[in-house]
Amino acid sequence: MLAIFYESLQPMMIPSVAIVILNWNGKKYLEQFLPGVVQTRYGALEVVVADNGSTDDSIQYLEAHFPQVRIIRFRENHGFAKGYNLALEQVLADYYLLLNSDVQVTEGFLDPLLNMLEANPGLAACQPKILSYNHPAYFEYAGAAGGWLDHFCYPFARGRVFDFTETDEGQYNRAEPVFWASGAALFIRSKVFHEAGGFDPYFFAHQEEIDLCWRIQLLGYTISSCPASVIYHVGGGTLPKGNSLKTYLNFRNNHIMMYKNMYGWRRIYVILLRAVLDGVSAFKSLLGGDGGYFVAVASAHLSFVKWMLVDQKKSVFPQNKKAPLQGFLKKNIAWEHFVKGKKKFSEIVDKEVTN
Numbered sequence: 503m504l505a506i507f508y509e510s511l512q513p514m515m516i517p518s519v520a521i522v523i524l525n526w527n528g529k530k531y532l533e534q535f536l537p538g539v540v541q542t543r544y545g546a547l548e549v550v551v552a553d554n555g556s557t558d559d560s561i562q563y564l565e566a567h568f569p570q571v572r573i574i575r576f577r578e579n580h581g582f583a584k585g586y587n588l589a590l591e592q593v594l595a596d597y598y599l600l601l602n603s604d605v606q607v608t609e610g611f612l613d614p615l616l617n618m619l620e621a622n623p624g625l626a627a628c629q630p631k632i633l634s635y636n637h638p639a640y641f642e643y644a645g646a647a648g649g650w651l652d653h654f655c656y657p658f659a660r661g662r663v664f665d666f667t668e669t670d671e672g673q674y675n676r677a678e679p680v681f682w683a684s685g686a687a688l689f690i691r692s693k694v695f696h697e698a699g700g701f702d703p704y705f706f707a708h709q710e711e712i713d714l715c716w717r718i719q720l721l722g723y724t725i726s727s728c729p730a731s732v733i734y735h736v737g738g739g740t741l742p743k744g745n746s747l748k749t750y751l752n753f754r755n756n757h758i759m760m761y762k763n764m765y766g767w768r769r770i771y772v773i774l775l776r777a778v779l780d781g782v783s784a785f786k787s788l789l790g791g792d793g794g795y796f797v798a799v800a801s802a803h804l805s806f807v808k809w810m811l812v813d814q815k816k817s818v819f820p821q822n823k824k825a826p827l828q829g830f831l832k833k834n835i836a837w838e839h840f841v842k843g844k845k846k847f848s849e850i851v852d853k854e855v856t857n
Contacts, residue, residue: 605735625724636736644737
């Protein structure tokens with residue numbers, strides 16, 4: 503009788519989802535975008551805001567206007583990586599949706615994400631199509647229609663190559679494997695997030711999702727785009743484009759990521775060549791009058807050396823370093839883009855040179 507009763511409950515036992523928003527002094531975004539998030543229709547959904555030591559009145563606003571939202575409070579700003587790690591230790595769900603506070607969701611956006619992972623047990627994470635909130639016809643910088651990585655570990659995306667973003671004309675509407683899913687809207691199995699060790703807290707912010715997705719692929723899982731789900735992202739709300747700290751974190755974290763996840767001779771020559779390419783870029787900016795960029799890149803390389811010598815123990819390393827990688831381009835994206843003049847992802851990526 504008990505077995506029959508349990509079987510009768512099976513259709514009702516749907517997987518649980520937690521939408522987790524990490525907030526830092528983002529009351530204006532909570533006012534603007536949280537109403538759409540809490541209106542998401544799903545039977546086993548929890549909305550959580552983890553406050554990263556905000557000094558504005560974000561918490562008071564949430565308590566007054568969104569009593570249905572669970573608040574996790576931190577006394578200090580732990581950054582994106584450690585902040586999410588600490589928050590997700592307190593969230594029980596089958597799936598996490600890590601969502602930036604400056605994201606406008608669309609009706610039904612959650613269903614395609616959940617359906618995709620439910621139908622594919624080997625798929626660890628996916629991301630929606632991310633369009634620009636301020637320019638809705640264009641892809642948004644932070645992830646676009648799914649992230650890739652080139653031979654020298656420069657990240658780019660379907661719909662965005664360096665600073666060039668494409669108009670969305672449906673050209674990336676087919677779901678495909680990618681290297682990384684954007685941290686602006688990362689839908690991920692909770693089990694896999696913790697199995698991979700979560701985000702590397704040393705990163706603080708920027709490229710932590712690429713590092714996580716790399717480690718996840720090395721565990722044997724795959725990552726995918728899910729263009730049937732659409733969101734709109736403001737972007738640059740915390741550290742705007744051109745900010746020296748953002749430049750510093752991107753360069754430092756990229757080199758740490760390379761060192762951790764690559765192995766053998768390839769790791770040595772890629773890191774050395776990247777140091778040369780980064781130096782050329784930095785000196786070019788210095789000659790162009792952008793001393794801040796030069797200092798940020800130089801500081802990032804010095805910090806990377808410091809990490810190699812004394813701080814490696816503070817990072818999360820992959821459990822395995824040999825596995826097939828999806829969304830990996832065996833070319834130099836900088837050469838293709840700046841020298842050959844190829845602007846669009848579709849002009850650069852040839853399926854025959856990917857693995």
